[in-house]
Amino acid sequence: MARVRSETCENGVIMNFENEARDSARDIAEIPAVEVLQEVAVHLMSASAVKVGLAEDVEPDLAEARMLINALAGFITAAAPELGDHHARPLRDGLRSLQLAFREASAIPDEHGAGPGEKWTGPVS
Numbered sequence: 001m002a003r004v005r006s007e008t009c010e011n012g013v014i015m016n017f018e019n020e021a022r023d024s025a026r027d028i029a030e031i032p033a034v035e036v037l038q039e040v041a042v043h044l045m046s047a048s049a050v051k052v053g054l055a056e057d058v059e060p061d062l063a064e065a066r067m068l069i070n071a072l073a074g075f076i077t078a079a080a081p082e083l084g085d086h087h088a089r090p091l092r093d094g095l096r097s098l099q100l101a102f103r104e105a106s107a108i109p110d111e112h113g114a115g116p117g118e119k120w121t122g123p124v125s
């Protein structure tokens with residue numbers, strides 16, 4: 001059961017967030033698991049792309065990118081059997097592109113097979 005959380009606004013009206021939590025749960029219940037998994041993967045991919053320096057006017061942060069790409073690789077590897085090849089293949093392709101972009105952005109490249117996510121995907125070239 002969701003905890004009731006209330007808050008007093010500037011105008012003195014008490015807001016009850018129980019309905020919001022209930023509505024969110026209903027919304028999630030209606031979404032197929034495959035879509036939830038794909039959505040999570042896309043968020044990880046987007047964040048990885050930004051951190052690796054693929055976004056305009058954003059300085060790369062390769063330590064952050066490595067963490068996100070590792071998480072993405074583990075996530076895709078674990079989710080692939082549930083997603084099936086039709087849904088997993090584009091995610092794997094996106095992951096590989098991010099791994100290659102990371103290698104290109106690195107001043108000192110990782111050893112073959114030691115790049116981000118390669119623990120789960122094997123060496124990327």
